[in-house]
Amino acid sequence: MKSAITLLILSAITYLPACVEQIELPLESSDTRMLVVEGQFTSDTTIQTIRLSLTSDFYETNTDPVENATVSVTDGTNTYLFIEDPKIRGLYKTPAETYGMPGKKYKLMISGTDTNGDGETESYTAEGQMPAMSGIDSINVSIENLFSNDMLRVSYYGQEDPAPNDAYLFRLRINTWLVTNNLNECTISEDQTYNGQYMIDEPAIYFIQKDRYVRNGVELITLESCHIPYDYYLFLNDVRWESFGSDPFSGNPANIRTNITGTHKALGFFAAYSITRKSKIFKP
Amino acid sequence: MHKLLLKLLCPVVAFFWVTTALADPSDTKRLTISGYIKDASNGEVLIGATIYLPEQATGTVTNSYGFYSLSLAPGNYHIKFGFMGYATENRQVDLSENMSLNIELNPETKELDEFEVVAQKKGMDLKKPEMSAVNLPMKTIRQIPAMMGEVDLIKAIQLLPGVQATSEGSSSFSVRGGSGDQNLILLDESTVYNASHLMGFFSVFNNDAINSVKIYKGDIPTWAGGRLASLLDVRMKDGNQKKYSASGGIGILSSRLTVEGPIQKEKSSFIISGRRSYMDLFTPLASEEALRETKLYFYDLNAKMNFTLGEKDRLYFSGYFGRDVFDNDFAGMQFGNGTFTARWNHLFSQKIFSNLSLISSDYNYELGFASTESKEYTWKYDMEEKGVKYDLGFLISPEYEVKTGVQWSFHTMHPGTISASDDSYDPYILQKKKSAEGAAYIQAEQKIGKKLTLRYGVRWSLFANRGIDTVFVYNKQYEEAGQKTYGHNDYFNWQNGVEPRAGLSYMINDESSLKASYARSRQYYQMATNTTSGTPLDLWFSASPNVKPQVSDQWSVGYNRYFHNQQIELSAELFYKDMQNTIDFKDHPTLYFNRKLEGELRYGKSYAYGAEMMAMLNFEKISGWVSYTYTQSERKIDGIANGDWFTSPFERPHSINIVLNYAKSTKNSFGINWVYSSGQPATFPVGRMEIGNVILPIYSDRNTERYPDYHRLDLSYTHKLRKHGRYEQELNFSLYNAYGRHNTWAIRFQQDNDDPKKTQAQNVYLFSIVPSITYNFKF
Structure with missing residues (x-):
């Protein structure tokens, strides 16, 4: 419900007849590079991945990977080693069929890096607890005409966890294809307005254009409901805040929070979360 | 609490009693002349009209x-009654007993009269121990080039030194580095909480209904009190008493x-004034289907009645109601203010004027969002004040007057309810917040000799929260550490403070004076916004056990001088x-639907200083002003910018x-504005990172950069058409932003659509050249 209202606020206040032009705006640069961690450990039985990269000047077009690091995740009993993909530098992977357990706490450890080039190796850590599987019973899929466009609307039914401060990340697959393949296309939600209620036809994903994704008339629509830690929700909220860009309505720009600590200041987030999937054959 | 009140007020009252006795030892020998000054054409009272005894x-x-009172020794006096734009009325008065003298001034201006009024006004202004105050005549406001041709008093106020629009096109304004919610906006004494129509492009004030x-x-x-930065006092017209x-x-x-007119000639009158925008009439012509189905308009209504009940009593009822509507098949939003004031003026004697106001x-808004054809979510917000x-007013003598009064108001703020149309969810209701605010004040204005005039007074303000309420307790990390619940009508968190205010004026000679003032203000209500642009989604909150009242101390000194046969008035002020207890918000705060909103607040201190210079011009054909303002303003807030000082966003x-009007003839006049200001403070990226296929900025400290400088030229031409009997008409042509500068409304940093690895800076601007034509009539 809150995500729907958020969309409403955005649609209402951005109805200004604004014009946009590209400008040359010189920006300060920083000689110091920082480690950026994009790390998840999920309940899926799969190859778990962690990406390590470096910050760069704002107008640069390349993102430099952090190579040859030692990366592992431990739950205190088991330790999972992440090996760097030889083809995609900076991407570290576990063996197949690795999975996390809801309720367990996972700690990320990174060592052997030298992000600032001072010749000394650094180490970083972060940890997070995996929430329980989210309680989705079924989904509903429809095409809604919104703002004169046919939009795919995916909603769900299910019991929300009665504990406070639950948060969710929703992704959408059409057949096997993950269509919400960047963070801004996913939906995030937290349970303040609906804590502990049975969710009826609660919208999870909006604004996915029908013509772009639903092509063949009959598709398997899958909603991935990720029950995420609340601090990861706040991180994702920061990401959305900053990636939508600044305007006088959006408030002060600010750096995105992080849970990575270590030898030097680092950025990014490591989160452990559970994933529940529900699918439906959709014939528009 | 009562003991505290007595303790504070007793010495104050005693002081004023003693000074009153000292100030007017010959009171028994004095006689009083009093009355109202009105516009002869319509009976409208003239606020700030001068009563001058040249000898x-x-x-x-x-x-x-519109009331005045003068106590003088018995004798024969030459009295001049004047008001800008009106012919001066000269009266020879033989004052042998107390007398009532109502004056009507004729608005047919003559050149000589104009100079005479300026001369009288000069004497009053130079002596008045009042600083940093500007009374803008509606006639002047109507001459200023306006966006879309819609004359707007707030846009005119934004052209004064020390006042800035908080962002391009906004009706919100910043005074001397303060935020928009630090301005108290009163319409006939009622607070206007959101002065914007159409996202701020228009203000809620309809110039046809405004007197001063x-x-x-x-x-x-x-x-007045309760705000730190400014008071904008707007008074509605009473209505034509004659025809x-x-x-x-x-x-x-x-x-x-x-439409206005007498209810009973010369005794009572009414005025009703309405506006409606009609962008929605044009949206069906839009090329985009989404726009064609959209309704977007505002309307408002001002109404007022007044009744004269004999010589001593007058009743006034006035109100305002306005709505903005945005609606299409998918979403809808409505917002608006309503105000109502009932006032009773009573003269206890010719020297004692009283006013009772209810x-x-x-202010409320409602948003609706259609999730499906059959399911809709609604969000409602409302707040109200009743007081x-x-x-x-004790008008003891021309040398001494005292004003005193008491005020009390109840506030209810309902931060929000979200509900679904199909009852599939329990509504989400945020706790109503109730509170009360009161004040008692006393102020005197005293002339000492021919050169020195003093104004001194004190305001004592009081505040309390009121149950039912649940208040969260926070630890030093701003995390919840418990809750406290208060029962129905339980008053808690009593806050009070003394607000001394004083000013002086010292006449250097007949043409110039020095002024100084000091004022302390306390603010118990503020708005939860960390933006510089006004949105309809206001969320006001009060002081509480977690939120201390904001306090401001302001010192000012100034120099005023008239030049060139009183055609140029120069004023310079330092403040x-x-x-x-300055309030700011943590990084990425959650302001809406947050039960723990107070946990998002951060506290600290701030300062502002600056200089304002203004030359008012009042030549035969050219009028207006030229002003320059220099301001510095910084904040130091716990948890923001590492706790260091940083530049205020305002x-x-x-x-x-530069605001000038050139009256070429009685039929043709030209207006010109040129506005320049340094760009607003901004925070720009110094680096980037990539997460989840999204490029994200990394920032330096807050507000270390600025947007490009802002400047704009507006032009207008007004042509009066031929008069037909009573029917007067004119055409107004205006060009807003005449040279089409793309003034920055925001700078965005976005990923390139074609190459998402690339990032670019984008200038977002609202206006290029905006031409408009308006036809005005009057009969």
Whole structure:
């Protein structure tokens, strides 16, 4: 419900007849590079991945990977080693069929890096607890005409966890294809307005254009409901805040929070979360 | 609490009693002349009209109700009654007993009279121990080039030194580095909480219904309070007491109509004034289907009635109601203010003027969002204030007057309810927040000799929260550490403070004076916004056990001088403002639907200082002003910018305003504005990172950069058409932003659509050249 209202606020206040032009705006640069961690450990039985990269000047077009690091995740009993993909530098992977357990706490450890080039190796850590599987019973899929466009609307039914401060990340697959393949296309939600209620036809994903994704008339629509830690929700909220860009309505720009600590200041987030999937054959 | 009140007020009252006795030892020998000054054409009272005795070089001005009173020794006096734009009335008065003298001034201006009025006004202004206050005549406001041709008093106020629009096109304004919610906006004494229509492009004030506008930039009189930065005092017209008349205007985006007339001739009158915009008439012509189905308009209505009940009593009822509507098949939003004021003026004697006001004000909005054809979510917000004020004015002598009064108001703020149309969820309801605010004040104005005039007074303000309420307790990390619950009508968190305010004026010679003032203000209500642009989604919150009242101390000194046969009035002021308990928000705060909103707040201190210079021009054909303002303003807030000082988001170090009107003939006039200001403070990226296929900025410290400088030229031409009997008409052509500068509304940093690895800076601007034509009429 809150995500729907958020969309409403955005649609209402951005109805200004604004014009946009590209400008040359010189920006300060920083000689110091920082480690950026994009790390998840999920309940899926799969190859778990962690990406390590470096910050760069704002107008640069390349993102430099952090190579040859030692990366592992431990739950205190088991330790999972992440090996760097030889083809995609900076991407570290576990063996197949690795999975996390809801309720367990996972700690990320990174060592052997030298992000600032001072010749000394650094180490970083972060940890997070995996929430329980989210309680989705079924989904509903429809095409809604919104703002004169046919939009795919995916909603769900299910019991929300009665504990406070639950948060969710929703992704959408059409057949096997993950269509919400960047963070801004996913939906995030937290349970303040609906804590502990049975969710009826609660919208999870909006604004996915029908013509772009639903092509063949009959598709398997899958909603991935990720029950995420609340601090990861706040991180994702920061990401959305900053990636939508600044305007006088959006408030002060600010750096995105992080849970990575270590030898030097680092950025990014490591989160452990559970994933529940529900699918439906959709014939528009 | 009562003991505290007595303790504070007793010495104050005793002081005023003693000074009153000392100030007017010959009171028994004096006689009083009093009355109302009105416009002869319509009976409208003239606020701030001058009553001047040239031989005695003394006088007074009418109050907010057009009333004046002068106590003089028996004798024969030559009295001049004047008001800008009106012919001066000269009266020879033989004062042998107390007398009532109502004066009507004729608005047919003659050149000589104009100079005479300026001369009288000069004497009053130079002597008045009032600083940082500007009374803008509606006639002047109507001559200023306006966006879309819609004359707007707030846009005119934004052209004064020390006042800035908080962002391009906004009706929100910043005074001396303060935020928009630090301005108290009163319409006939009722608070207007959101002064914007259409995202701020228009203000809620319909110029046809307004009598007078005065802004106090910090040196707020003791009868008002509750805000740190300014008081904008707007008074509605009373209505034509002599004949029925109508006026209006037809513009590109909106039209307006005002009807007024006597209910009982010379004794009572009414005025009704309405506006409606009609962008929605044009949206069906839009190329985009989504726009074609969209309704987007505002309307508002001002109404007022007044009744004269004999010589001593007058009743006034006035109200405002306005709505903005945005609606399409998918979403809808409505918002607006409502105000109502009932006032009773009573003269206990010719020297004692009283006013009792009952006041009501509310602001609310409602948003609806259709999730499917059958399911809709609604979000509702509302806030209201109901209060009573009682003011007494003791017009003891031309040298000494005292004002005193008490005020009390109840506030209810309902931060929000979300509900679904199909009852599939329990509504989400945020706790109603109730509170009460009161004040008592006393102020004197005293002339000592021919050169020195003093104003001194004190306001004592009081605040309490009121149950039912649940208040969260926070630890030093701003995390919840418990809750406290209060029962129905339980008053808690009593706050009070003394707010001394004083000013002086010292006449250097007949043409110039020095002034100084000090004012302390306390603010118990503020808005949860960390933006610089006004949105309809206001969320006001009060002081609480977690939120201390904001306090400001402002010192000002100034120099005023008239030049060139009084055709140029120069004023220069220096000010320093120190503020405690300044409120800001943590990075990425959650403001809406947050039960723990107070946990998102951060506290600290701030200051502002600067210089303002203004030359008012009043030549035969050219009028207006030229001003320059220099301001510095910084904040130091716990948890923001590492706890270091950082630039206030409202600081504009340099600003220049040129506002001129050239009356070529009685039929043709030209208006020109040129506005320049330093760009608003901004935070730009110094690096980037990539996460989840999204490029994200990394920032340096807050507000270390600035947007490009802002400047704009507006032009207007007004041509009066031939008069047909009573029917007067004119055409107004205006060009807003005449040279089409793309002034920055925001700078965005976005990923390139074609190459997502690339990032670019984008200038977002609202206006290029905006031409408009308006047809105005009156009969």
